[in-house]
Amino acid sequence: MHKIFCMLLMQVVCFSAFSQKFSLNGKVYNKNTKEGIDFAYVYLDSLNTTTTQNSGQYSLTNIAKGKYRLCVSVLGYEKFSQEIELNASKNFNIGLQPKSFTISPIVVTGTGTHYKIDNVPVQTEIITKQDIADISGRNVEEIISGISSSIDYTTSTMGSNIKINGLGKDYVLILLNGKRLTGGVGGYADLNRINSADIEQIEVVKGASSTLYGSDAIAGVINIITKKVKGKLSANSSSRLGAYGDFKQLNSFTFSKGKLSGKTTFNYKQKAGYQLNSMKFNNKWESNHDLPFLVHTYYKPVNKSKAYTISQFLEYEVNQKLSLNMDLSWYEKTLYFPFRAQMHNYYYNNRAISFGGQYKLKNKNFLSFNFDVNNYLYYTEYPYKYNETYITSTDVIKKTYYPGDRFKNSDVVNVISQVKGVFNINNKNKLSFGTEIRGEYLEARYRLTTPKVNAYTYSLYVQDEMKLSKKLDLVAGLRALYHDKTGFSATPKLSMMYKESKFTHRFTYSNGFKSPTLKELYYYYESNRMGMYRLYLGNEDLKAQKSHYFSISSEFKANKFKTGLNIYLNRIYDKIDYKIIPTTYDHARRGIEETKKRYNIDDARTIGADWHFSFPVFSQLLFNGSYSYVSAKNLTQDIRLNGISEHSATWKLSWTERWNKKKLNINLSGIYKSDRFYLEEDLERSYADAYQLWKLSSSLSINKWENFKIRITAGIDNLFDYVDDRPYGSHYGTLNPGRTIFVGLNVNFSK
Numbered sequence: 001m002h003k004i005f006c007m008l009l010m011q012v013v014c015f016s017a018f019s020q021k022f023s024l025n026g027k028v029y030n031k032n033t034k035e036g037i038d039f040a041y042v043y044l045d046s047l048n049t050t051t052t053q054n055s056g057q058y059s060l061t062n063i064a065k066g067k068y069r070l071c072v073s074v075l076g077y078e079k080f081s082q083e084i085e086l087n088a089s090k091n092f093n094i095g096l097q098p099k100s101f102t103i104s105p106i107v108v109t110g111t112g113t114h115y116k117i118d119n120v121p122v123q124t125e126i127i128t129k130q131d132i133a134d135i136s137g138r139n140v141e142e143i144i145s146g147i148s149s150s151i152d153y154t155t156s157t158m159g160s161n162i163k164i165n166g167l168g169k170d171y172v173l174i175l176l177n178g179k180r181l182t183g184g185v186g187g188y189a190d191l192n193r194i195n196s197a198d199i200e201q202i203e204v205v206k207g208a209s210s211t212l213y214g215s216d217a218i219a220g221v222i223n224i225i226t227k228k229v230k231g232k233l234s235a236n237s238s239s240r241l242g243a244y245g246d247f248k249q250l251n252s253f254t255f256s257k258g259k260l261s262g263k264t265t266f267n268y269k270q271k272a273g274y275q276l277n278s279m280k281f282n283n284k285w286e287s288n289h290d291l292p293f294l295v296h297t298y299y300k301p302v303n304k305s306k307a308y309t310i311s312q313f314l315e316y317e318v319n320q321k322l323s324l325n326m327d328l329s330w331y332e333k334t335l336y337f338p339f340r341a342q343m344h345n346y347y348y349n350n351r352a353i354s355f356g357g358q359y360k361l362k363n364k365n366f367l368s369f370n371f372d373v374n375n376y377l378y379y380t381e382y383p384y385k386y387n388e389t390y391i392t393s394t395d396v397i398k399k400t401y402y403p404g405d406r407f408k409n410s411d412v413v414n415v416i417s418q419v420k421g422v423f424n425i426n427n428k429n430k431l432s433f434g435t436e437i438r439g440e441y442l443e444a445r446y447r448l449t450t451p452k453v454n455a456y457t458y459s460l461y462v463q464d465e466m467k468l469s470k471k472l473d474l475v476a477g478l479r480a481l482y483h484d485k486t487g488f489s490a491t492p493k494l495s496m497m498y499k500e501s502k503f504t505h506r507f508t509y510s511n512g513f514k515s516p517t518l519k520e521l522y523y524y525y526e527s528n529r530m531g532m533y534r535l536y537l538g539n540e541d542l543k544a545q546k547s548h549y550f551s552i553s554s555e556f557k558a559n560k561f562k563t564g565l566n567i568y569l570n571r572i573y574d575k576i577d578y579k580i581i582p583t584t585y586d587h588a589r590r591g592i593e594e595t596k597k598r599y600n601i602d603d604a605r606t607i608g609a610d611w612h613f614s615f616p617v618f619s620q621l622l623f624n625g626s627y628s629y630v631s632a633k634n635l636t637q638d639i640r641l642n643g644i645s646e647h648s649a650t651w652k653l654s655w656t657e658r659w660n661k662k663k664l665n666i667n668l669s670g671i672y673k674s675d676r677f678y679l680e681e682d683l684e685r686s687y688a689d690a691y692q693l694w695k696l697s698s699s700l701s702i703n704k705w706e707n708f709k710i711r712i713t714a715g716i717d718n719l720f721d722y723v724d725d726r727p728y729g730s731h732y733g734t735l736n737p738g739r740t741i742f743v744g745l746n747v748n749f750s751k
Helices: 002-018 129-135 140-147 518-522 585-589
Strands: 021-030 041-044 048-051 057-064 066-073 080-086 094-096 125-128 151-156 159-164 172-176 199-206 220-226 233-241 247-257 260-271 279-281 294-296 304-317 322-336 345-360 366-382 386-391 396-401 405-426 429-443 452-467 472-483 487-500 503-514 524-529 532-537 545-558 561-581 594-618 621-634 647-659 662-673 676-679 685-688 691-702 708-717 740-750
Touching: 021 080, 041 057, 048 057, 066 094, 125 129, 125 140, 129 140, 129 199, 129 647, 129 662, 129 691, 140 151, 140 159, 140 199, 140 647, 140 662, 159 172, 159 220, 396 405, 429 518, 452 518
Parallel strands: 021 094, 172 220, 532 594
Antiparallel strands: 021 057, 041 048, 041 066, 066 080, 125 199, 151 159, 199 220, 233 247, 233 740, 247 260, 260 304, 279 294, 304 322, 322 345, 345 366, 366 405, 386 396, 405 429, 429 452, 452 472, 472 487, 487 503, 503 545, 524 532, 545 561, 561 594, 594 621, 621 647, 647 662, 662 691, 676 685, 691 708, 708 740
16 A cells, blocks of 8 residues: 555655646847847747847747757847757747848839849949938938949039039939929929938939930939838938038928828928138239139029928828829028129029829739929029110110119010830730820020920930840830921930859940030020120021940849949930021121020030949948049040049948937048049130048937937048139039038837
């Protein structure tokens, strides 16, 4: 009996021991940043599973004693697998190594359809929102040229002259969310309407792109893509404050509820302006050397300005196939001049409305349409009493303006209607076609041969994207258009991409097209420039400017190292320029000393190479840069094209450290531009000096709250305090005022 009792007791003890259950708890975290990883899949031999929550915490319970294989997997990280022996409850933290790849961004500008950047047949350069944050630039132009060496810009009171590979504003098409950005003075782009804090990415397609985008796309296309609606609700406030009253503010609000979503933005910018030199050249010195060569001036190369933009975007999903959208914007800018320099200011106003939609078909096919109206107004504003004189082809008009009065210099209206279809014929063939009607209207009293003029363009285009083999892609397209002043034109394009292992090779041949502007056709303006009273005339018999573009490029990518070289030739025909013609007897009696008229008189070409690279020095330090060489030449006059640097370079060293839901980023970046050539109206030759600028910028991102993100930025612009301080009126290499400090704050709420 005693033995039986002992055996029963031993069975109870053993059963109790073997039936005991344990738990396994811990944290799954990023090995590099030590931050917890949510939504990771944790399991033991596929029997006991859970997912991480609350900053990477996990818990597996009710586990019997024994040996198991513990596994963890989550997107973007290497899989974890390890044998463990469990004989008691324990805490076990798991560090995951991020995978050594980055998600390839999606681009659309090169073909008008969506591709990953590494797979797009048409060479496309992308500037990401991280690049934009790293540069922390004053404006969009500074950011683009600070990242891509093939892009340059100069500024004036009229706006920005953006250049790509040696060709300026007349040949560069700027898009905003895929739509032509119209409005500006004299062809200059007015990018004050865009705040860099609202940009998702910028796509740059170099070379003639008129097949897809029509007129002006001879040097290339810059597509600025703003941030979209994400989540149910979000609010963002972004500020940047620098020296000389340089301040910009962006407030945005987005929502999505049911079938309706929307985005409201308020963008404000201001600057106080500054002088680089208080002296200017004395125009009277040429005729009397007893006078001083330099005299005092109150003019500034950068003037005080204030601008704001209010925009509203709405999208409504009618059903699973049809969606409609509407975009409204209102922009105002005032450019202030010193009282002792001139007694009036400039005022700009842009109103835009866009309506569009998309209808989804089977097999990811779709039809889309857009109707855009843009009205850009340019005024002279009079804060003081002022007597003004206007000269027309038939009369001399004198007017007196009083404080608060405005005179409308120009009123430009652009109306664009587009319809587009994209069809996947099969898995190796995608066909796009579209039609566009564009109307341009210009009213400019005292600046044209007739107060109101207009022009219309009608076009059709088709593009076929073909995957000929696993390694070879081909894109072929053609646009046929009719301009009611210059007639019929056709612009073909052919692009090829061949991928072999870690190399990608691309080739492009395309035609570019630019119709004459309304001012080039109908201009009439008298002005005293460079010490001579001149008459400037348009020409109603102008032809369209055209180009032939060739490029070949190769790109190598291995792990995180990437480099590429692009060689190109852009040949331009029938370039429009002024030609001196005899002054009529009546004009001479009115004091006209020289008459210039627009003609298709010049041929030009740009030939050059772009090289870029990017590689990690180590896991936290990234070094990238680019170099561009361009020979831009007016073949008719056998001289360099105005305002072009032959050599350009950019570089950026970026260091990042992450810990406890915080990220510190420090960047050392710089640009170099060689000298620029200018041929003056009096045929004198001058140069803008070469220069280089360095910038140190930093940002601290804090993501410790569930719905809030904060980013604090600070930096030093122009570290070595370079200033081009030649007398006012010179061609400046840069208008940078010298070493300055800037700070910024971005607060984002989303749920």
